[in-house]
Amino acid sequence: MLKFIIIRGPLGVGKTTVSKMLAKDxxxxxxxxxxxxxxxxxxxxxxxxxxxxxKVNEIIQSLTKKETLGYVVDGNFYYQDQIDDFRNKxxxxISIFTLMSDVDTCRERDAQREKPYGKDAAEYVHMITSQVKAGKEIDTTHISAAETVEAIKNCIK
Structure with a gap:
């Protein structure tokens, strides 16, 4: 059975940075x-x-048939149905980690991107992502991406 680690949370919380570092590690x-x-x-x-x-879950299913140690999946996962479907497939x-931060921090981090999504998008995605509770929650407000990766690795040992 393949191992999956889902990194979910609002826009600007650090999902992509953490996911790429974790996958590499x-x-x-x-x-x-x-x-x-x-x-x-x-x-x-x-x-x-x-x-x-x-549909994304179906595509991931078709992409993940090869031999590998596992996968880190980076996404908002703001629908419970998507999470349930992923588990069914x-x-x-599967280990799920929800990265959290306050909306102000997410807006600030988004504004620092090369191509920011904007204040309204950051607030909306924060609101809908926060409504779904899944997996282990990690507050990234005052910790670095490297510290977040270490916290995740400590949970999956």
Whole structure:
């Protein structure tokens, strides 16, 4: 059975930075939900419907048949149905980590990106992502990406 680590949380919380560092440290493959949404044109319009994320899960299932130690999946995962579907597709060898921070910190981090999503997007994604409780929560407000990676690694030992 393949091992999956889901890194979820609001926009600007540090998911991508942490996910890439964690994948490298563990020798896992990195998968970006946002990249799949873009590549398969599943993210057009305001607000992405749950059906698009369920399709992403199908695509991930087709991409993850090769031999590897495991996968780090980076995404907002703001629908419980998406998380439940992922569990149904991939079994019990899934660890979920929800990175958290206050909305002001997420807005500030987003503003520092090369291509920021903007204040409204940061606030909206923070609100909807925070409504779904899944996995181990880690507050990244006052810790570095490296410290977050270490906290995750300590949980999966």
């Amino acid at each position: 563990l020798g896992f493959e990195y998968i970006s939900v946002d990249d799949i949404l873009d590549e398969y044109k599943l993210d057009d319009g305001d607000g992405i419907p749950v059906e698009s994320f369920l 991939f079994g019990n060898d």
